[in-house]
Amino acid sequence: MDFHLTADQAALRDAAREFARNEMTAVGRQIEASNEPLSKDWKKRLGELGFMGVNISAEYGGMGLGALEALLVLEEFAKIHSGMAFPIFESCVGPVKAIEHLGHESLKKRVLPAVSRGEHVVAIAMSEPDAGTALTDLTTRGEIVGDKIVLNGVKRWSSGGGHADSYLVYCRLSDGPGAKGIGAVYVDKDAKGLSFGSREQLMGFRGVHSADIFLENVEVPIENMVAPGGGFGDLMGAFCLERCGNATMSMAIAAAAVEDTVDYVQERQAFGKPLVDFQAVQIKLAEMAMQVEASRLLIHRAVAGIGGGFPTVLDSSMAKCFANEMVRDVTGKAMQLMGGYGYSKEYPAEQRFRDAWGWGIAGGSIDIQKVNIASALVGRRFNQRAK
Structure with missing residues (x-):
């Protein structure tokens, strides 16, 4: 059992630490003061430096490293500010990993390279007004109609809600009871019928948007199904x-x-x-x-x-x-x-x-x-x- 980092892991950690502290400390304080998310330019720069999608496969534009390497990078940015680190969080341990492992090949090729470049953020939409800890009580539904999925429901407490570029929406995709009917569908922010409530005002997490998500007859292609009913x-x-x-x-x-x-x-x-x-x-x-x-x-x-x-x-x-x-x-x-x-x-x-x-x-x-x-x-x- 070895508790030491390899030379490459230590070098990656040190590079992340040096950049975060020397280049982004003021950015973190600005996010705290303004309550606005990290800018697109900064996210793209992080992508160019390899800090986004650290553990996404190189086949899809990531660095192809492991989860430990991703968390080493995340730690150094999170030491500066949670809101500043949040895009890295989403690119390394968020719903993109479910997409990478479970999604259709066409979806992976469309989404994951953009995530790794820092040009796209995918947020997770799980909780609902009456389904939080008891997640299997969720009622948002996805009906398969031909080669489309039609989504209806309300999501709450989505970190990134109203600001992220797309969402992995947990929903009922079959009539199976409880977890047996639950799967997940990828939905772009600009999908017709998708709208957002007012931004939540939270005690902390400044720079991380959160808002209700409303899905009213939102249609997405069948290839956007990341997990079918029963894939919970x-x-x-x-x-x-x-x-x-x-x-x-x-x-x-x-x-x-x-x-x-x-x-x-x-x-x-x-x-x-x-x-x-x-x-x-x-x-x-x-x-x-x-x-x-x-x-x-x-x-x-x-x-x-x-x-x-x-x-x-x-x-x-x-x-x-x-x-x-x-x-x-x-x-x-x-x-x-x-x-x-x-x-x-x-x-x-x-x-x-x-x-x-x-x-x-x-x-x-x-x-x-x-x-x-x-x-x-x-x-x-x-x-x-x-x-």
């Missing part, structure tokens, strides 16, 4: 990688909080000496650092050795759950240690604290990850609907 298990297999991306965003936020706090407590003085000289501060720093490193190890373990596949439900849920809980604690400690400076919008500590809480809600709540873990431990799924 395959879709959720791909979603395990997205859980690891979520965990990486959490871990990166916490890692950045530790770095800034270590610098701060060495510079700030109280009672005539640096804060770091106080034992209570030392203990908090140690706890924060241990939490981040434990999270990083869980994430890397989840994706190590999976090749072009996906992590297990157990490994990905453990990584996400731990990271989601850890980042809330670490960013809280960072804010406390930095005092008024941590609470001020002039500095990123308060932004990290707000974003930290979002990742434990997005992509499956902390508690549902614990249900997944328990289910894997006992070897059976729990019927939450049983009376």
Whole structure:
């Protein structure tokens, strides 16, 4: 068991770190201030540098590397700002991976190269007003009519909603009950009958649009079916990688909080000496650092050795759950240690604290990850609907 990165992996991480910190720190602060997404020009530049589609096959314009390499890149950008890193998240661990593994060849050739170039963002549309954690309650329907699929329904809490270039829409594609009837269809933003609600105003996640999505007799070609009815298990297999991306965003936020706090407590003085000289501060720093490193190890373990596949439900849920809980604690400690400076919008500590809480809600709540873990431990799924 080797816990060290290869020379190539370390070089990729260092290149991402240098570019993110030297070229995009101001961009991250601008996104936080304006609440507007990363610009098209910046996304294209990231594509040109190879930071988009890191683990998309070279056949479709990506770098053809593994999930671990993709998460190493994502971590370095997420340390700067979640909104700045979000296009990379979508290009490496978002619904594009389901498209790459499950989609029709014509769809893959049309979408994936554009994603890798930073010219196209695909968002996921899963949740509905009455189907979030209980995703199999979704009612959005896709009816196959000849060589078309006609979609009707409403989607909610789509990160990228109203701004992404296209959507992977989870919907009912057969009359099978529960998960047995669910599949997914790719829909372009400009499809006739597709519209969006007002942009959600969130506590954090600035620079990441979210809005309701309305589908009214939206017609797409049959080739846009990524998973047929009954393909829910395959879709959720791909979603395990997205859980690891979520965990990486959490871990990166916490890692950045530790770095800034270590610098701060060495510079700030109280009672005539640096804060770091106080034992209570030392203990908090140690706890924060241990939490981040434990999270990083869980994430890397989840994706190590999976090749072009996906992590297990157990490994990905453990990584996400731990990271989601850890980042809330670490960013809280960072804010406390930095005092008024941590609470001020002039500095990123308060932004990290707000974003930290979002990742434990997005992509499956902390508690549902614990249900997944328990289910894997006992070897059976729990019927939450049983009376």
